[in-house]
Amino acid sequence: MTGGGVRDVVLVSLEPWDDVWRRNQHLAAGLLRRFPRARLLVVEPPRDPVHDALRRTRPRTGLGLRAGPPLDGVAPSRLWLLQQTKWWPRRADPGGDRRRAAGVRRAAARVGLRQPVLWANDPGAADVLAVTGWPAVYDVTDDWASAHRAPAEHARIVAAEAALLAGAREVTVCSPALAARKGGDQTTGPVTLVTNGVDVDAYRRPRPRPADLPAGPCAVYVGTLHGDRLDVDLCVRTQAALAGTGNLVLVGPVALDRDEEARLRAAGVVLTGARPFDAVPGYLQHAVALVVPHVVDAFTDSLDPLKLYEYRAVGRPVVTTPVAGFRDQVSSDGGTGGGPSVTSVDATAFPSAVRELLTQPAPSAPADDVPTWEGQVTRFAAVLARAGAAEPAHGARHVATPR
Structure with a gap:
């Protein structure tokens, strides 16, 4: 990687490459379009047949190495995907992670x-x-490291992160809270803030009402449904408060356990499942209110929610628990150019605040100053170029080995 450009990159991703685009895919696609000589191998999370069996789903093995899907503006054979198989739990196969790492190199x-x-x-x-x-x-x-995990898993995450903070030439974070937690000392060196963004034009171009959006007023949440973020109890109580008024609709992949998902469905909450990234704007545009029923804890306080940028681009009024990002957007004068009205309340007041918005619809008020993916690609490309330079940007680092 020379001359300030981006060439070959291997991304070890927290998510698979699919139709539900998140930060990684927006940045990766932007890099490939910006730098015609760049090539990218995306290492997806491995398939875990044992875990599948325990969840009573059909066990599947990884798809291996294959060419990525077509991308507009990107020539073939520049995007590759690798999905390996995790055959056994770590306690039964302590060398599995290292073997899969060698597979990435191959x-x-x-x-x-x-x-x-x-x-x-x-x-x-x-x-x-x-x-x-x-x-x-x-x-x-x-x-x-702040998420609730079993002791052995927590220790593994802490050790792995320490190795990366010590061994990486560059560290980027997506939120100011993460910048404060992960950087600035003699161990890690400085960090670079690269927040999330949005394709503003895509979210403001009028879309038809999605066929699976229930009739009547809807309060819509967009994002992966995960117990680390989503407050399931709050969603159940919110749907109960909306009885006879409207519906709570959760749009996104379902990563909840079976009991949590069953509770939501039994309460009447609408779960659409995963939807392609280019279909998401339609759900937001046709919502009466947009909601963020998140757990409030140390983990969620570190986030820079992608939905913050999507919600602001669309401009529908928002009700949120006091979580990072959204609580800084609280206002009551949507429509003045500063973005949508944002009501931040605790879990006790959340259901009634959502009901009130559904009974008193407000106009859209798109924000004028939403960060774009184009700008974030520029920032991230500069970091990748520095990391690929002949010498580390702030001195050589020791590469620790996680155990």
């Missing part, structure tokens, strides 16, 4: 990536860094 060589930069979004990329020694960027988008 896959990169097969597609011609000889001296790539490692874009580490998953803390598990610490094993790839240890096996390959590639210059690395640790892109921190969630504070997994």
